[in-house]
Amino acid sequence: MKVAVIGIGLIGGSFARDVKKLHPEVTIVGLDKNQTHLDEAIELQIIDVKGDLDALADADMVYVSIPVNAMVHELPKILDAVGDDTLVMDAGSTKRLICESVAEHPKRRNFMACHPIAGTEFSGPSAALEGLYDGKTMIICEVEKTAFKLQERALAIFQAIGMRIRYMNPEAHDKHIAYVSHLSHISSFMLGKTVIEKEKNERDIFDMAGSGFESTVRLAKSSPDMWTPIFEQNKDNVVETLEEYIQNLTTFKELIQKNDFENVHLEMSNTNKIKQILKGIPLTKK
Amino acid sequence: MKVAVIGIGLIGGSFARDVKKLHPEVTIVGLDKNQTHLDEAIELQIIDVKGDLDALADADMVYVSIPVNAMVHELPKILDAVGDDTLVMDAGSTKRLICESVAEHPKRRNFMACHPIAGTEFSGPSAALEGLYDGKTMIICEVEKTAFKLQERALAIFQAIGMRIRYMNPEAHDKHIAYVSHLSHISSFMLGKTVIEKEKNERDIFDMAGSGFESTVRLAKSSPDMWTPIFEQNKDNVVETLEEYIQNLTTFKELIQKNDFENVHLEMSNTNKIKQILKGIPLTKK
Numbered sequence: 001m002k003v004a005v006i007g008i009g010l011i012g013g014s015f016a017r018d019v020k021k022l023h024p025e026v027t028i029v030g031l032d033k034n035q036t037h038l039d040e041a042i043e044l045q046i047i048d049v050k051g052d053l054d055a056l057a058d059a060d061m062v063y064v065s066i067p068v069n070a071m072v073h074e075l076p077k078i079l080d081a082v083g084d085d086t087l088v089m090d091a092g093s094t095k096r097l098i099c100e101s102v103a104e105h106p107k108r109r110n111f112m113a114c115h116p117i118a119g120t121e122f123s124g125p126s127a128a129l130e131g132l133y134d135g136k137t138m139i140i141c142e143v144e145k146t147a148f149k150l151q152e153r154a155l156a157i158f159q160a161i162g163m164r165i166r167y168m169n170p171e172a173h174d175k176h177i178a179y180v181s182h183l184s185h186i187s188s189f190m191l192g193k194t195v196i197e198k199e200k201n202e203r204d205i206f207d208m209a210g211s212g213f214e215s216t217v218r219l220a221k222s223s224p225d226m227w228t229p230i231f232e233q234n235k236d237n238v239v240e241t242l243e244e245y246i247q248n249l250t251t252f253k254e255l256i257q258k259n260d261f262e263n264v265h266l267e268m269s270n271t272n273k274i275k276q277i278l279k280g281i282p283l284t285k286k
Numbered sequence: 287m288k289v290a291v292i293g294i295g296l297i298g299g300s301f302a303r304d305v306k307k308l309h310p311e312v313t314i315v316g317l318d319k320n321q322t323h324l325d326e327a328i329e330l331q332i333i334d335v336k337g338d339l340d341a342l343a344d345a346d347m348v349y350v351s352i353p354v355n356a357m358v359h360e361l362p363k364i365l366d367a368v369g370d371d372t373l374v375m376d377a378g379s380t381k382r383l384i385c386e387s388v389a390e391h392p393k394r395r396n397f398m399a400c401h402p403i404a405g406t407e408f409s410g411p412s413a414a415l416e417g418l419y420d421g422k423t424m425i426i427c428e429v430e431k432t433a434f435k436l437q438e439r440a441l442a443i444f445q446a447i448g449m450r451i452r453y454m455n456p457e458a459h460d461k462h463i464a465y466v467s468h469l470s471h472i473s474s475f476m477l478g479k480t481v482i483e484k485e486k487n488e489r490d491i492f493d494m495a496g497s498g499f500e501s502t503v504r505l506a507k508s509s510p511d512m513w514t515p516i517f518e519q520n521k522d523n524v525v526e527t528l529e530e531y532i533q534n535l536t537t538f539k540e541l542i543q544k545n546d547f548e549n550v551h552l553e554m555s556n557t558n559k560i561k562q563i564l565k566g567i568p569l570t571k572k
Contacts, residue, residue, distance in 0.1 A: 117493075117494060117495070117496040118496065119496065119497075119498070120497075121498075136496070137493050137494065137496075139494065164493075166493055166494070173494075176485070176491045176494055177494055179480070179481045179484050179485060179491075180481060180485075180491065180492065180494050180495040180496075180499045181494070181495070181496065181498060181499060183477065183480065183481070184477060184498050184499045184501075184502040184503070185498065186535070186538060187473050187477050187502060187535075188502050189538075189553065189554050189557050190531060190534040190535045190538055190557075191469065191470060191473050191531065192557040192560040193534050193553065193556070193557045194465070194469065194527065194530050194531045194534050195465045195466060195469070196556075196557065196559065196560065196563070197530070197534075198465050198527075198530065199462070199465060199466075205462045205465075205466065206466065206563050206564075207403075207423050207450075207452055208403060208423065208425065208452070208459075208462055208463055208466050208467070209403070209466040209467070209564075210403040210404065210405065210422070210423075210466075210467065211405075211406075212405070212407075212467060212470050212471065212504075212505050213466045213467060213470045214564055215470075215501050215502070215504050215505065216470040216473060216474050216501070216502050216504070216505060217470070217560055217564070218498075218501050218502070219498050219501065219502060220554075220557050220558070220560045221558060221560060221561045221564075222554075224551045224552075224554035224555045224558065225551075227554060228547050228550050228551040228554065229547075231542055231547070231550060232542075232545075232547050232550075235542055235543075235545075238542060239539055239542055239543055241480065241484075242535060242538070242539040242542075243539065244480050244483070244484065245476060245477065245480045245535065246532055246535050246536060246539070248476040248479050248480050248483075249472070249473075249476045249528060249531065249532050249535070250532060252472060252475075252476055252528070253525055253528040253529065253532070256517055256518075256521055256524060256525055256528075257521075257525055259518075259521075261514050261515075261517070261518050264514050264517060264518075265510045265511075265514040266510075267475065267479065268475050268506075268508075268510035268513060268514065269510045270479070270482075271475050271476075271478040271479045271482065271506050272506070272507060272510065273482065274478040274482065274503055274506045274507060275507045277482070277492050278492075278495075278500055278503070278507075
């Protein structure tokens with residue numbers, strides 16, 4: 001078996017590690033515009049060899065995990081390069097523009113639009129973890145546009161690495177993911193910014209920060225190179241979630257200013273039900 | 287040795303567990319207006335006996351961990367009831383009003399104003415953890431107002447349970463804690479609210495949520511009974527932090543709307559330095 005991974009970072013590298021564990025005989029070809037990452041991936045035994053687009057013609061499977069702005073440009077070229085029997089999967093955090101970028105491609109049936117809900121705040125090959133996908137959700141969009149036997153090949157590997165599958169259309173994916181992922185990142189980045197700005201001359205103040213602050217600000221460590229194009233591609237949905245979030249914060253602030261602490265309490269009590277909701281979310285192993 | 291713990295929840299119960307471990311011969315008296323919590327604390331062997339204010343006269347140490355609105359009413363009565371050689375410490379998340387509530391009390395020198403930066407999003411005696419305080423920061427305010435030999439007694443126990451000590455005045459405490467703790471809680475509660483409101487008819491959508499969402503929304507599980515009075519007592523500082531946070535979110539949203547993704551990237555890059563800052567924060571063991 002030959003598997004190509006394009007973009008050898010946290011997501012692609014973790015996929016490579018899982019595939020290697022399942023199929024020790026596999027040859028994993030790595031492609032990345034960052035030569036240092038490629039060298040690191042070989043040293044870490046995440047990939048077997050470096051390659052280029054020519055390596056895709058006889059690959060059984062190509063996993064593309066690059067920033068979503070690069071994805072829309074590279075995916076058509078990748079599909080041009082693959083063989084008739086090659087399965088191409090992406091791991092992009094947006095789905096509408098990615099699906100559109102290959103909608104009319106003659107090899108559209110070789111492509112499966114995927115978004116693994118897995119990750120950490122770290123990036124690069126050294127962040128790749130065996131078992132990252134275990135117990136996580138894989139969202140698949142427009143599954144009916146992928147050739148049936150390639151669907152089967154994809155599902156077999158996803159199930160083997162422990163993922164649960166959810167099917168969704170690209171528009172619904174982008175709308176909902178703005179709430180449960182993109183907004184979290186922005187809330188965390190701006191929380192970090194607010195505190196850093198205020199406390200820039202008083203670094204000792206961070207001695208006062210506890211695990212609660214650490215938890216809410218964790219995502220502010222995420223890669224701007226990865227997240228900027230996500231916000232760009234999902235602009236309308238992200239702006240909508242931000243407006244609702246800002247409105248809720250403003251209302252909460254006004255309740256405090258009006259000394260309406262009965263409703264401050266009520267707002268928090270109503271949100272406590274997040275406890276039950278979160279029980280269904282698998283945690284990332286650290 | 288006799289130690290009284292007033293308010294047997296996460297914070298008081300964890301303190302009791304640590305004291306018991308250090309001094310197995312201690313008698314721990316529990317006081318709580320919630321009889322179920324008291325019974326539970328006895329069953330869990332967190333306290334030895336239930337008591338009332340009469341039990342404080344010959345106590346060596348009294349640890350008061352009740353909501354901060356109750357604290358300002360109860361602390362003077364507690365000081366009335368203690369003996370001349372009893373040390374009283376509070377664990378309130380605000381400090382200015384608490385210090386003011388006992389400023390003129392004849393037994394002010396028996397009191398030490400404390401805020402342990404430790405906790406989880408859970409509450410009640412069953413949430414109490416041995417070792418919760420290990421490696422955490424204890425903020426002490428107005429230390430010069432506490433009798434010297436009682437300071438020594440307090441420091442000995444804090445050091446024995448693994449805490450590092452920071453001294454601060456109550457106003458500075460309340461101002462900075464609004465940034466590194468109170469704002470995190472509100473950002474998390476409102477994030478939870480925004481997502482729950484949007485997705486109330488689509489519970490399956492939470493399948494799309496990953497560990498990033500779980501992390502940013504974790505504090506939205508916190509107790510409204512505990513947090514409402516904190517926001518009330520620290521109203522001015524909390525409103526100020528919220529205004530800055532809302533302003534930062536609004537600016538970020540406008541950058542996205544204007545397609546100024548260069549500055550979107552820059553905002554996130556500038557905030558990435560939170561990585562270095564966070565390295566100093568001890569994590570709560572789960």
